Amino acid sequence: MTSTRVKKSCLSNAVQGPAVVVRGNVSPLSSSSDDVTMDDADKKLEAMGYTPVFKREFSTWSSFSFAMSISGVYGSLMSTWIYGLQAGGAAAIMWSWVIGGAGAWALALSLAELSSAYPSSGAMYFTLKFLAPEDQVPILCWVSGYINLVGTVTGSAATEYASSQMLLAAISITSNFSYMPTNNHVVACMALLTVIHASINTLPTLWLTRLTSGYVVFHISVLVGACVCLLVQTKEKHGITYAFTHFQPSSGWNPPGFAFLFGCLTPAWIMTSADSTARIAEEAKDPARIVPKAIANATTFTYIIGFFFNLVLVLCMGDPLELVKSPSGQPVAQLFFNAMGRTPAILFTLCGFAVMNLVAIPGIQAGSRTIFAFARDDLVPFSHIWRRVSKRSQTPIAAVWLYAALVIIVNLLGLMSDTAISAVFNVCTVALNISYLVPIVCKMLYGRFERGPWHLGRFSLLTNAVAVGWNTFMAVIFFFPTRLPVTPENMNYAIVVFASVLMFSIGFWYSHGRNFYTGPGTRARRPLATTVEMLT
Numbered sequence: 001m002t003s004t005r006v007k008k009s010c011l012s013n014a015v016q017g018p019a020v021v022v023r024g025n026v027s028p029l030s031s032s033s034d035d036v037t038m039d040d041a042d043k044k045l046e047a048m049g050y051t052p053v054f055k056r057e058f059s060t061w062s063s064f065s066f067a068m069s070i071s072g073v074y075g076s077l078m079s080t081w082i083y084g085l086q087a088g089g090a091a092a093i094m095w096s097w098v099i100g101g102a103g104a105w106a107l108a109l110s111l112a113e114l115s116s117a118y119p120s121s122g123a124m125y126f127t128l129k130f131l132a133p134e135d136q137v138p139i140l141c142w143v144s145g146y147i148n149l150v151g152t153v154t155g156s157a158a159t160e161y162a163s164s165q166m167l168l169a170a171i172s173i174t175s176n177f178s179y180m181p182t183n184n185h186v187v188a189c190m191a192l193l194t195v196i197h198a199s200i201n202t203l204p205t206l207w208l209t210r211l212t213s214g215y216v217v218f219h220i221s222v223l224v225g226a227c228v229c230l231l232v233q234t235k236e237k238h239g240i241t242y243a244f245t246h247f248q249p250s251s252g253w254n255p256p257g258f259a260f261l262f263g264c265l266t267p268a269w270i271m272t273s274a275d276s277t278a279r280i281a282e283e284a285k286d287p288a289r290i291v292p293k294a295i296a297n298a299t300t301f302t303y304i305i306g307f308f309f310n311l312v313l314v315l316c317m318g319d320p321l322e323l324v325k326s327p328s329g330q331p332v333a334q335l336f337f338n339a340m341g342r343t344p345a346i347l348f349t350l351c352g353f354a355v356m357n358l359v360a361i362p363g364i365q366a367g368s369r370t371i372f373a374f375a376r377d378d379l380v381p382f383s384h385i386w387r388r389v390s391k392r393s394q395t396p397i398a399a400v401w402l403y404a405a406l407v408i409i410v411n412l413l414g415l416m417s418d419t420a421i422s423a424v425f426n427v428c429t430v431a432l433n434i435s436y437l438v439p440i441v442c443k444m445l446y447g448r449f450e451r452g453p454w455h456l457g458r459f460s461l462l463t464n465a466v467a468v469g470w471n472t473f474m475a476v477i478f479f480f481p482t483r484l485p486v487t488p489e490n491m492n493y494a495i496v497v498f499a500s501v502l503m504f505s506i507g508f509w510y511s512h513g514r515n516f517y518t519g520p521g522t523r524a525r526r527p528l529a530t531t532v533e534m535l536t
Helices: 004-016 038-047 060-071 073-088 090-117 121-132 134-174 183-200 205-213 215-233 240-245 255-269 272-283 286-316 320-324 329-341 340-374 397-415 418-446 455-475 494-511 528-535
Strands: none
Touching: 004 121, 038 286, 060 205, 060 215, 060 272, 060 286, 060 340, 060 455, 073 090, 073 134, 073 215, 073 255, 073 286, 073 320, 073 329, 073 340, 090 121, 090 240, 090 255, 090 272, 090 286, 090 418, 090 455, 121 134, 121 272, 121 340, 121 418, 134 183, 134 329, 134 340, 134 397, 134 418, 134 494, 183 340, 183 397, 205 340, 215 286, 215 329, 215 340, 240 286, 255 286, 255 418, 272 286, 272 340, 320 329, 329 340, 340 397, 397 418, 418 455, 418 494
């Protein structure tokens, strides 16, 4: 199924052996013509140190739809809305989205610019090869790579867990709340869903492209339908002034306004995985243009439509304290029930569950490509297994199942307590943001960046500075406990998890990695011959 050109290239690299070093300045793909062929994209990838092994099936539309599916604003907002609700009610929800969303948007635009210059499945990890000084590349890539992997896995774990909660919340509403979901039920449902989503990701890329292409239409239809029904069915609505000025602190923090920052976890979590689209760069037809446009357009659209969805929810929410205490554990599902009754609430909650499934499927695809990219650089143990590509689907199936297993293992924390699983949400955002900030800071400090065909022009430095400043500040905030006084039940253990990952990656580097790892795309390795045998 693979082309003769790819076969010959792989065989040539396999014969040449492991001594071909390709580190150095590689100019981003740019052309006076807007027509960049798949051959041009593959040549660019080869120039950066990798042999193309994937089919390029993602078009402009399917890439945009993929980026929108990663954010999944309708379902993601349903699953994380409680953070703003607890942080201070209406005003905390609205202002945390406006301010926190702007910071996340600046970060996404910065990532889009980098993905245009250096399109690869390694995404931001890979860009460090060109942005950092040569002697610092190996350790920076190693540490940021492991931090990124933890953030990616915990992000998918949080998505799968939230999907399970949403499904069980719909069942709870169906039973008139006589059924109360337990952590054991959520974890069992999560494991089943993860296996199903991983199985879908063993399909060829063309099938995955077709699946994501229709996502935007379904997603926006559900979101608009929910907003219209809420506005029509809610008899007593709050006013616009209430939405932006009514602050109801219950966190115990002093000053109380500080608590609103915890609501920023919602936009950060929804918009923080912007680089997931960059991880399918080697499956996109013109990645230097299509991928950054998809990231920028999807994030901008998410920011705008998320604002209006938040506003509708706030206007129709009634008593916020009643929503916080919902027996279903899902305040937005409770809001639907209060405003529209049982049947519409079940319908729109199940729609949220469907949207979260469409977030989880591309999430596993992006995560498996991350493991594949790390494995071909020998960054992870047993790399020779995880970099294999199936001859049937031309996808890294072993990496898919490893990623799914990691997601399930992480979510076993849900068996311990809600506090433990909350740390997963927080670690996801912090770990991903820090792994994104490293290449942006290197871009600003070392002046080695050569922009691609999509860039921010004269606003590049300002956007980068906003992204770094705001997201560094929020990374610290997300380590704080959200309620005072601190108890073992409400302690934020994200700092413990993140510190453990950081110490592990640094220790693993000095004990193991520095003896052989030289950075991404630095050698044409002999094990690629194994891939050739599977593809031929």
